Amino acid sequence: MELKSIPYGNSRIDFSLKRNDRKTLGIKVYPDGSTVVTAPIETPYEKVTEKVKSKAQWIDKQRDFFMFFEPRTKEKIYESGESHLYLGKNYRLKITESNNNSVKLKGGYILIEIKDKHNKKLIEKELKKWYKSKAIIHFQNIFDNRLGLAKDLSDKETSLKYEWLNNRWGSCFKNGTISLNLELIKSPKECVDYVIVHEMCHLVHHNHSNKFYKLLDKKLPKWRDSKDKLERLLA
Numbered sequence: 001m002e003l004k005s006i007p008y009g010n011s012r013i014d015f016s017l018k019r020n021d022r023k024t025l026g027i028k029v030y031p032d033g034s035t036v037v038t039a040p041i042e043t044p045y046e047k048v049t050e051k052v053k054s055k056a057q058w059i060d061k062q063r064d065f066f067m068f069f070e071p072r073t074k075e076k077i078y079e080s081g082e083s084h085l086y087l088g089k090n091y092r093l094k095i096t097e098s099n100n101n102s103v104k105l106k107g108g109y110i111l112i113e114i115k116d117k118h119n120k121k122l123i124e125k126e127l128k129k130w131y132k133s134k135a136i137i138h139f140q141n142i143f144d145n146r147l148g149l150a151k152d153l154s155d156k157e158t159s160l161k162y163e164w165l166n167n168r169w170g171s172c173f174k175n176g177t178i179s180l181n182l183e184l185i186k187s188p189k190e191c192v193d194y195v196i197v198h199e200m201c202h203l204v205h206h207n208h209s210n211k212f213y214k215l216l217d218k219k220l221p222k223w224r225d226s227k228d229k230l231e232r233l234l235a
């Protein structure tokens with residue numbers, strides 16, 4: 001296998017080229033982000049690069065797959081006794097009726113006081129509000145602890161925002177803003193840290209090239225463990 005690299009936009013696509021006696025050219029992206037192109041022996045190299053370039057967007061998307069997830073299919077029912085995650089731990093809901101709506105953490109429970117305990121939409125809304133209030137505190141703390149890294153990596157002023165996103169953990173905008181999925185408040189802090197470091201590395205490399213992964217490996221050698229944990233818990 002030969003290591004190759006071709007320019008793509010303002011970045012590059014790195015791939016390994018394998019030659020064999022197959023009839024068609026194939027491209028495979030592995031979970032670690034490495035890309036292997038298998039081409040027929042007689043295909044000229046220019047043809048190979050042409051094909052890789054035409055597939056560049058797809059390759060980049062595949063490499064980003066681990067930052068994506070399929071939403072869980074199991075619907076929550078928002079009844080007492082049901083388990084909900086917070087910072088990587090399971091807590092049971094204890095729902096009681098009250099004149100005021102409130103959510104509190106106590107022991108192994110998430111205590112929810114609600115005007116109508118049969119109104120699942122309302123419970124869901126209050127719980128999300130509570131998750132968000134916790135996320136703002138914890139995400140900002142973890143982010144602030146990594147500001148030194150962001151400064152090392154880029155001159156850009158970085159800032160943080162939070163959203164409920166359907167299918168990704170985070171993103172990094174060209175202006176330096178890093179956006180985190182509020183859903184991450186259900187995962188351990190090390191997973192939030194991993195997503196933040198991943199996004200900060202995008203301040204340097206806006207793609208998932210080998211260079212990006214080298215940087216991530218250097219800045220957070222154990223990132224794969226956190227990624228696995230995150231996927232086991234939430235994806």
Ligand SMILES: [Zn+2]
Nearest residue numbers: 064067198202
């Ligand atoms: Zn990424």
